Amino acid sequence: MRRSSAIFGSRDCFGVSSLLPPSSRSHVVPPVKMAPVKRKRGGVEATPKKKVKLVENGEKKKNATEEQDTSKEITVPPPVSLGKWKNKERVLVFSSRGINFRTRHLMQDLRTMMPHAKADTKMDRKDKLFVVNEVCEIKNCNKCIFFEAKKKKDLYMWISNVPHGPSAKFLVQNLHTLAELKMTGNCLKGSRPLLSFDPNFDKEPHYALLKELFIQTFSTPQYHPRSQPFVDHVFTFTIADNRVWFRNYQIIEEDASLVEIGPRFVLNLIKIFQGSFGGPTLYENPHFQSPNTYRRLLRLSMSAKQKEKQMVKQIYLEKRSETKEAVTKDVTDDVFVTPAEERPLKVQLEAPEPKPSKKKKKLTELKKKKLLKRKGLR
Known part of the structure; x- marks a missing residue:
């Protein structure tokens, strides 16, 4: 009794010694400390992470406890920049x-x-x-x-x-x-x-x-x-x-x-x-x-082009009308024309004789043919 109380103390952390009978109190196993690493549900037991040691300017800290765990530690150089967002431009x-x-x-x-x-x-x-x-x-x-x-x-x-x-x-x-x-x-x-x-x-x-x-x-x-x-x-x-x-x-x-x-x-x-x-x-x-x-100048240039076209058309029409008036009869056209002899004018005092018509001639010819047929000469 005294030995068990001396080993575990008057107050054990789980209260196991007080619940067991006196004969078995001397064989109580001390409580085991749980690992601080959490375990996922339905997964494999998580292994404790390795310690990462940040070393500033390449200087190493010499401690007896840390030198023992050098195999588990990884030395990482300090970052060039801490990655802070300083320029708050929006x-x-x-x-x-x-x-x-x-x-x-x-x-x-x-x-x-x-x-x-x-x-x-x-x-x-x-x-x-x-x-x-x-x-x-x-x-x-x-x-x-x-x-x-x-x-x-x-x-x-x-x-x-x-x-x-x-x-x-x-x-x-x-x-x-x-x-x-x-x-x-x-x-x-x-x-x-x-x-x-x-x-x-x-x-x-x-x-x-x-x-x-x-x-x-x-x-x-x-x-x-x-x-x-x-x-x-x-x-x-x-x-x-x-x-x-x-x-x-x-x-x-x-x-x-x-x-x-x-x-x-x-x-x-x-x-x-x-x-x-x-x-x-x-x-x-x-x-x-x-x-x-700029748009006004464009419109003015377009209107100037239109005015220029109208002026060119008007000048063309004026020139066309002027050429018609200025054209005269060419004198050289009558170079090879010989003048005819002048004849005295005759005044007709009597009426002209009537000319025989073609219809009457045809009728007379038909009559002649008929007469010849009757006589049997033809």
Whole structure:
């Protein structure tokens, strides 16, 4: 009794010694500690996991207990980066009412290319552009790409840094969506792109401002939750003919070549504002021509062509009438004509004799034939 109580103590953990008879209390086996590893229902017994030891700067900790379990431990070098999402850039991509199908497809393409983009419902035409800042604040976005449609023909793109600015307004031209082009290039959805800029972006200050705006808007933040940790395509921004040309290419690793994916569009800069969707004008493009003036010039050129055709026709008719009046009788036509002798005029005083008619001659001949038949001479 005393020995068993001395071995297990007055309080055993399971209370087994108190339930057994006194004769068998001395043979009680001490309780076994259970493994902390859980076992799946109906599965094989789980083996305890090996300990993973993180070593900083290659320094090893010398402990007597840890040196005994060196066979079970695996040393892993520390990661280069902890993978924290620090750049919290969020882009709101939406439009106003009145856009066509091509603009809607372009917005969808931009959202798929930029995993850090957000969508929203279309904004009413009557609302002012300053309302976009409030929408971005509600959506927790600090960048915005807003498409504004006018006359169901013209498409304008706003790229803004919300809420303090700056912002730029562009006219979108030569728009071709991803489904429309059907290019051979392809890339992973959500992968991070490389941004390639023309050297002309560093020559002028307004292009340098646009470059920084494009970098902060179109570049996918590192370690974004919806992004993939791969770089397999390039966004190129090229300046030609005072316009910004956008292209999207796939990077082929085998031969380091580029294959176009799409979409493609041209941005014609109109103005750069100091604030977001308004404010003082920092730059105005002197080469910009509005679509209304362009269409008016086209109509004037067409009307000028029509007027020119009418003038040519009128001149032709006038020349034709003048040639008819100016034509006279050619004198050389009577060169080989000999003049006839002049005869004195005769005045006929008596009536002419009547000429025998042909009918009477025929009658007389018939009568003669009949007379000869009667006489039997013929």
